[in-house]
Amino acid sequence: MTPLRLICSLIAWFTLAQPALAITGSRSAPSDAVARALVTVIGPNGVVCTGTMIAPAVLLTAGHCATSQAALRIVDYAATPPRLITPRKILIHPRYNAQDMAAHRVTVDLALVQLPAPMPGKAPLALGTPRLPVVTGAPYTIAGIGSSSPSGSDVGTARAAPLVATGKPGTLQIRLTDPSTQNKRPGMGGCTGDSGGPMLEMQDGRSVIAGVVSWSTGPNFTNGCGGLTGVTPLTLYRDWLVQAARSLGAAL
Structure with a gap:
């Protein structure tokens, strides 16, 4: 199967087999800077997630999106046809716990994904400086x-x-x-x-x-x-x- 057909098949599978899950109720586009940092992450069994570039060849995503390095792929829409990128390395936060995640308990749901090379057309976003306390209504x-x-x-x-x-x-x-x-x-x-x-x-x-x-x-x-x-x-x-x-x- 060609990369384009594979991507379409995975997205079709996701649409049919998963609950209707995405940003809902909004048709607002993010700023150009944010949009350039976002990437599509595809995991096992057609699961689709979002990633954010934080360095030219490193992206940040959720830990539960990156538990299978063998199956995880990043979609490069800049290529013709779009291609799937195999990560070079994945680092999941050591305190991420899949069992806690499945049981809806709090866990450190973070991971970094290293790509073989920078993605064309993408640019990283900066990590913020933590502000405390976080207040209701922020x-x-x-x-x-x-x-x-x-x-x-x-x-x-x-x-x-x-x-x-x-x-x-x-x-x-x-x-x-x-x-x-x-x-x-x-x-x-x-x-x-x-x-x-x-x-x-x-x-x-x-x-x-x-x-x-x-x-x-x-x-x-x-x-x-x-x-x-x-x-x-x-x-x-x-x-x-x-x-x-x-x-x-x-x-x-």
């Missing part, structure tokens, strides 16, 4: 490449959604919600297709990465999307990311 933006609606099949288009922190945000996990719906009815939010995508905040006049999208719920804690978006903040883990990226030959 504004953030998430970005990802999932479809625009639960029944959509337009995977691969970069979208963004402005959300706010809710509940009791801390250094281990932040829950985001659409400020206009407050998890009571369907609103904007991220889902599985956007796992690994960045949570962004403004620092010194630019968008920087403050966390990584990990999970989502539907309204009122139902299955699906458009309710809550769970994020692993970089507050406690920025130093690990910097050191791990350095071990891959990248200076952040």
Whole structure:
């Protein structure tokens, strides 16, 4: 099967076999700088995630998106036809626990993926400087490449959604919600297709990465999307990311 047909088959499988999971309720495009940093990550069994370039050949994504190095691929849409890139190396945070993830317990859902070479047309985003405390109502933006609606099949288009922190945000996990719906009815939010995508905040006049999208719920804690978006903040883990990226030959 050619790379293009393989990519189309994987995306079709994802659309048919997975719950309708992507940034929903928003058709807003991220800024050009954010869009240039986003990449499509394909994992085992057709799972689709988002990654963010943080160095010319290193991307940040969710740990649960990168557990199989043998099957993980990055889509290069700049090639004609699009091609699949096999990573050179994957580093998952040592405190990521797949069993905790499956049981919906908090875990460090972070991973770095090293590519063989920089991707044409892509440019990295900077990691933010952690700000404490995180307060309820703090504004953030998430970005990802999932479809625009639960029944959509337009995977691969970069979208963004402005959300706010809710509940009791801390250094281990932040829950985001659409400020206009407050998890009571369907609103904007991220889902599985956007796992690994960045949570962004403004620092010194630019968008920087403050966390990584990990999970989502539907309204009122139902299955699906458009309710809550769970994020692993970089507050406690920025130093690990910097050191791990350095071990891959990248200076952040």
